[in-house]
Amino acid sequence: MQPTGLNAKTATMNLTGSRSATTTAGHEKRPELPESIRARVANHPCFSEDAHHHYARIHVAVAPACNIQCHYCNRKYDCSNESRPGVVSELLTPAQAVRKVLAVAEAIPQLSVVGIAGPGDALANPERTFETFRLLREQAPDLRLCVSTNGLALPEWVDELAGDQVEHVTITLNAIDPEIGARIYPWIFWRHRRVRGRRAAEILIEQQLLGLERLVARGALVKVNSVLIPGVNDAHLPEVSRAIRERGAFLHNIMPLIARPEHGTFFGLMGQREPSETELGALRERCAGDMRLMSHCRQCRADAVGLLGEDRGAEFSLERIEQLEIDPVAAMARRAEARAAIEAERARARSAPTVVSVPLSALLTKPRAQAPEPPVRRLAVASRDGRLVDEHFGAVTEFWIYAISAQGASFIERRPIDRYCSGEASCGAGEERLARTLRALADCEAVLCARIGFAPWGALEAAGILPSGEHALEPVESALAAVYAELNAAASGAQAAAALSA
Amino acid sequence: MALRITASCVNCWACAPLCPSDAIRAARPHFQIDPGRCSECAGDYEEAQCASICPIEGAILDACGVPLNPPGSLTGIPPERLAAARAEIQAR
Ligand code: SF4
Numbered sequence: 001m002q003p004t005g006l007n008a009k010t011a012t013m014n015l016t017g018s019r020s021a022t023t024t025a026g027h028e029k030r031p032e033l034p035e036s037i038r039a040r041v042a043n044h045p046c047f048s049e050d051a052h053h054h055y056a057r058i059h060v061a062v063a064p065a066c067n068i069q070c071h072y073c074n075r076k077y078d079c080s081n082e083s084r085p086g087v088v089s090e091l092l093t094p095a096q097a098v099r100k101v102l103a104v105a106e107a108i109p110q111l112s113v114v115g116i117a118g119p120g121d122a123l124a125n126p127e128r129t130f131e132t133f134r135l136l137r138e139q140a141p142d143l144r145l146c147v148s149t150n151g152l153a154l155p156e157w158v159d160e161l162a163g164d165q166v167e168h169v170t171i172t173l174n175a176i177d178p179e180i181g182a183r184i185y186p187w188i189f190w191r192h193r194r195v196r197g198r199r200a201a202e203i204l205i206e207q208q209l210l211g212l213e214r215l216v217a218r219g220a221l222v223k224v225n226s227v228l229i230p231g232v233n234d235a236h237l238p239e240v241s242r243a244i245r246e247r248g249a250f251l252h253n254i255m256p257l258i259a260r261p262e263h264g265t266f267f268g269l270m271g272q273r274e275p276s277e278t279e280l281g282a283l284r285e286r287c288a289g290d291m292r293l294m295s296h297c298r299q300c301r302a303d304a305v306g307l308l309g310e311d312r313g314a315e316f317s318l319e320r321i322e323q324l325e326i327d328p329v330a331a332m333a334r335r336a337e338a339r340a341a342i343e344a345e346r347a348r349a350r351s352a353p354t355v356v357s358v359p360l361s362a363l364l365t366k367p368r369a370q371a372p373e374p375p376v377r378r379l380a381v382a383s384r385d386g387r388l389v390d391e392h393f394g395a396v397t398e399f400w401i402y403a404i405s406a407q408g409a410s411f412i413e414r415r416p417i418d419r420y421c422s423g424e425a426s427c428g429a430g431e432e433r434l435a436r437t438l439r440a441l442a443d444c445e446a447v448l449c450a451r452i453g454f455a456p457w458g459a460l461e462a463a464g465i466l467p468s469g470e471h472a473l474e475p476v477e478s479a480l481a482a483v484y485a486e487l488n489a490a491a492s493g494a495q496a497a498a499a500l501s502a
Numbered sequence: 503m504a505l506r507i508t509a510s511c512v513n514c515w516a517c518a519p520l521c522p523s524d525a526i527r528a529a530r531p532h533f534q535i536d537p538g539r540c541s542e543c544a545g546d547y548e549e550a551q552c553a554s555i556c557p558i559e560g561a562i563l564d565a566c567g568v569p570l571n572p573p574g575s576l577t578g579i580p581p582e583r584l585a586a587a588r589a590e591i592q593a594r
């Protein structure tokens with residue numbers, strides 16, 4: 001049954017040979033997304049930086065089985081990394097899943113996407129996955145469908161996915177070199193056998209790339225997720241990025257490895273370290289085609305409900321949804337209204353001035369003649385919506401991160417402080433919120449917030465990060481400019497002092 | 503002759519659809535193999551299908567009660583390391 005069109009040897013040769021070399025230059029240019037793709041991701045909360053403020057998605061946990069083992073996953077708690085199936089609370093039958101979707105869609109008319117991502121692998125449970133999609137197509141045809149998969153079974157299901165109009169597929173692909181793959185996947189289940197070692201990685205990679213090509217040929221939007229594992233695939237990921245872009249993936253999302261001993265995973269127990277924010281940021285910059293699309297990923301739980309980062313799963317337990325009365329037709333009409341309202345609001349916001357690129361030259365003190373250009377600095381802002389510095393440091397769940405140079409400020413990402421911890425099962429025992437925040441801000445030179453407590457102030461200073469509460473309720477752009485100027489002045493002051501004492 | 507599922511099964515469903523003898527039941531608290539039906543896959547596959555996909559070490563035993571996937575065989579984590587880490591975490 002399995003197609004054998006692409007064998008691993010030719011795949012490897014292509015990837016390391018002239019094909020990748022010729023695309024390197026093009027890749028550096030970071031091409032903008034084509035208009036056709038932009039339109040299709042425009043209201044997808046997982047793919048579009050802007051859409052995730054407005055639209056909601058739900059993942060339904062209908063797929064328990066998995067057909068591979070990853071070293072960052074412990075099936076006793078389910079997978080703890082990609083798509084975090086780990087913390088799925090209830091396994092649903094397809095019928096229950098559809099009921100849950102209808103209940104949620106009725107309560108949250110902004111719902112636009114339904115995904116299947118686990119707790120195992122969507123395509124290792126084809127009956128359950130496709131039954132769920134079929135029922136959803138019948139009962140809520142306006143919702144968009146997506147799946148996440150490790151890709152092993154993908155090639156054989158491409159036609160089925162296209163038939164159900166599953167528009168978005170995410171493949172977790174951590175390596176295209178089987179030697180590296182063998183350090184990430186101890187085994188796969190393939191054609192009725194457990195296959196191990198290099199051969200297992202070879203088959204998996206071959207299937208992943210073949211699946212990607214077939215999906216793209218059928219017009220699906222394909223995103224690739226890679227888990228950044230320091231010392232294993234960090235140096236290799238730019239090559240992965242090129243290979244998947246050549247095959248038509250529209251987005252490469254690089255996620256930090258989550259590995260603690262208490263997770264019971266191979267990496268967690270064997271002392272494999274997690275990447276720092278700085279490493280993650282540097283690699284994302286090297287691999288990104290469009291930073292704005294990828295960097296807001298929350299590594300949500302497989303049964304997450306609601307707007308990204310805002311988990312309302314508990315409101316829709318099985319017991320509760322069984323009791324709800326749902327009128328699917330009326331609910332669909334309300335969703336259409338909600339969408340129209342959201343689009344009107346987004347159009348209005350688009351015509352308003354944005355903070356993404358602000359010329360700062362006007363706000364900066366004129367540099368003296370021959371003074372060297374001040375460096376690019378990263379600053380974090382505690383803000384509700386990116387317009388004003390209006391959040392209390394202690395209340396922040398995510399920071400707005402900007403890179404500032406003399407040319408202006410550019411928005412990098414909304415960075416959740418709990419990126420390394422978004423569920424009890426994955427939360428390191430006793431790890432303090434403040435320590436996590438400091439780790440999340442390691443690459444920033446200052447934090448702007450509306451208010452900040454005494455203890456975090458001291459901790460930030462000790463960590464070499466300037467806390468700033470002076471610009472409370474000011475617009476983000478002018479506050480950034482002021483703090484940037486302050487940092488530059490401090491740096492040149494320090495230089496002058498050093499020159500004096502020398 | 504039949505295989506058996508132990509309490510370490512995590513009810514992941516991977517094995518059940520693969521069984522050529524329809525011998526695996528999604529029972530509680532964990533999945534079970536009907537010893538009257540299990541053929542150990544003889545005549546159908548070279549390797550017992552349930553034990554070839556099961557991700558949990560020690561969850562499936564052969565007819566003599568020996569784990570088909572002994573500690574360390576699936577995760578690559580040496581059992582001593584696992585024990586040491588457990589002790590370490592409990593002592594925190
Ligand atoms: S050994 Fe084969 S026949 Fe027996 S339960 Fe497992 S899969 Fe079924």
Ligand code: SF4
Nearest residue numbers: 511512514515517556
């Ligand atoms: S594959 Fe193993 S863990 Fe999963 S249900 Fe079967 S026996 Fe249980």
